[in-house]
Amino acid sequence: MSYRDRYGSRYDNFYGAYVSVAEKKARAEKERKKLEAKGGKLSPVVPAGRNIAGTFWGKGWCENLERYSDYSNRLPRGRSYLRNGSVVDLKIEKGKVSALVSGSSLYKIEVSIKPLEEKIWKNIKKECAGKIASLIELIQGKLSSNVMEIITRKDGGLFPHPTEIKLDCSCPDSAYLCKHLAAVLYGIGTRLDFSPELFFILRGLDHKELIGEAAAISAITEGAVDAETLAAEDLEDVFGVKIDVPRKEMGKVPAVKTKPATIKKKPSKPMKKNKAKSTKVRKTNKN
Numbered sequence: 001m002s003y004r005d006r007y008g009s010r011y012d013n014f015y016g017a018y019v020s021v022a023e024k025k026a027r028a029e030k031e032r033k034k035l036e037a038k039g040g041k042l043s044p045v046v047p048a049g050r051n052i053a054g055t056f057w058g059k060g061w062c063e064n065l066e067r068y069s070d071y072s073n074r075l076p077r078g079r080s081y082l083r084n085g086s087v088v089d090l091k092i093e094k095g096k097v098s099a100l101v102s103g104s105s106l107y108k109i110e111v112s113i114k115p116l117e118e119k120i121w122k123n124i125k126k127e128c129a130g131k132i133a134s135l136i137e138l139i140q141g142k143l144s145s146n147v148m149e150i151i152t153r154k155d156g157g158l159f160p161h162p163t164e165i166k167l168d169c170s171c172p173d174s175a176y177l178c179k180h181l182a183a184v185l186y187g188i189g190t191r192l193d194f195s196p197e198l199f200f201i202l203r204g205l206d207h208k209e210l211i212g213e214a215a216a217i218s219a220i221t222e223g224a225v226d227a228e229t230l231a232a233e234d235l236e237d238v239f240g241v242k243i244d245v246p247r248k249e250m251g252k253v254p255a256v257k258t259k260p261a262t263i264k265k266k267p268s269k270p271m272k273k274n275k276a277k278s279t280k281v282r283k284t285n286k287n
Contacts, residue, residue, distance in 0.1 A: 042089040046082070047190050048193070052189055052190055054193060055140075057199050058193035059189070060151070060159060061188055064157075064159035065186075065189075068161075070177070071177060074177040078183035078185065081180065082190065087100075087101055087184060088101070088102055088106075090188070092195075092198045094201055094202065095112060095204055096202075097202065098111075105171075107170045109169050109170075110167075111185065112168075113165055115204040116160075116205060124151070124156070124210070125209055128210060131143075138210070140196075167181050169181050
């Protein structure tokens with residue numbers, strides 16, 4: 001016999017009435033449809049597989065949170081909420097994440113992230129100089145172990161420290177990190193799996209300063225792009241780099257047009273002897 005079966009309502013009064021997974025999913029779906037019917041544009045977050053995140057940027061975000069005792073004890077409560085589709089909306093912008101989480105009610109969440117200190121950003125750029133070959137490597141997280149260590153380190157890395165994060169939820173839970181906030185923090189990692197460029201937007205960073213535009217264009221001209229996984233226009237939208245490659249030619253090495261070098265010759269002065277000869281000819285013709 002379970003504790004719930006033995007003590008019934010006393011268990012529910014202390015921990016809250018039990019809600020099945022199916023009921024949680026149905027409740028979240030109901031809230032989502034209700035908001036969309038009112039014209040709201042939602043961006044729900046649900047992990048694609050068993051893991052919350054699977055890419056470098058998504059996993060890096062989640063692992064960074066889990067290594068801090070401030071969060072590690074309460075984060076697990078948010079995993080089931082996220083997997084059940086309770087995060088019905090999550091939007092990432094510069095320095096802020098706003099979300100809606102379905103629970104016993106619909107709760108509004110706001111996570112504020114302080115911008116990375118300029119001193120730390122300069123140091124990271126200096127250490128990573130020349131070590132990231134292209135935008136493709138950066139966005140896909142295909143980086144050397146040295147660069148990964150620089151980016152993910154606990155002190156002086158790109159990922160935020162708890163002191164740089166401010167959390168706010170409209171639920172009545174007085175805990176600093178409630179299950180709704182935990183679901184959103186994990187949801188950020190899931191979102192970064194699909195849109196890693198949002199990490200730089202969230203932290204208020206210009207990715208071009210980390211890699212350099214010239215290296216990005218070089219990677220494209222060397223045929224580093226797989227047309228089926230990353231189209232040129234996607235890179236333009238994400239990183240603001242103009243890539244002039246026709247759709248039919250994606251995956252091929254585009255011809256590079258170069259102007260032939262021109263050598264400017266310095267005009268030579270006529271010799272005195274020639275000048276005298278030409279003068280004599282003129283006089284002869286005149287006679």
